[in-house]
Amino acid sequence: MKQLELITLPELNEIRRLWVIEKHEMEDSLPGIYEQATGEPFPGPPVDDAMPLSASDMKVLKDMCEDDTLHYELTRELLDVVRQQRGFARRAGLFKSLEDTLRRGSHDSAEAAEALALSRRDALEGQRAQ
Structure with a gap:
């Protein structure tokens, strides 16, 4: 068959x-x-x-983070950014990639991200009004 x-x-x-x-x-x-x-x-x-870490290494990381999914995912992504840059003589963009990753992983929820964005907008509008 x-x-x-x-x-x-x-x-x-x-x-x-x-x-x-x-x-x-x-x-x-x-x-x-x-x-x-x-x-x-x-x-x-x-x-x-x-690949710097095995599946068992990632399980240890997950266990260490317990129920904190945000920190687990952020740590994974930061490790991967560093892995991708490893071996390059010139690490152009490393700090930008790390910064972008930290910005993406710095909010527990969409609501928290929205609240921060709104407060930044309000602060900018306040500065422009002066």
């Missing part, structure tokens, strides 16, 4: 790249999901041989 291929290997590799590189998923869980679903090891190449 012929098996139906729902998703191709190149598509899986692209999903994996997006998860690991763009979404900062250092656990690289796609190969495990693939093996669990198919019973076979994932046939694709490694996304990044320089």
Whole structure:
């Protein structure tokens, strides 16, 4: 009986790249999901041989952060920013990337981010009025 291929290997590799590189998923869980679903090891190449932390390391980090999802995700992203810059002789953009990450991860909720933005807007309008 012929098996139906729902998703191709190149598509899986692209999903994996997006998860690991763009979404900062250092656990690289796609190969495990693939093996669990198919019973076979994932046939694709490694996304990044320089992954600094393993899935078990990330579990330790998650355990340390307990229920503080914000700090867990922020720490993951900061570690990944540093990983991406590792090996570059010139780390152009490192501080900008770190700053952007810290700004994104500095709010517990959309409401907190909105409140900060509104207070900044009000402060700017107050300065302009003077």
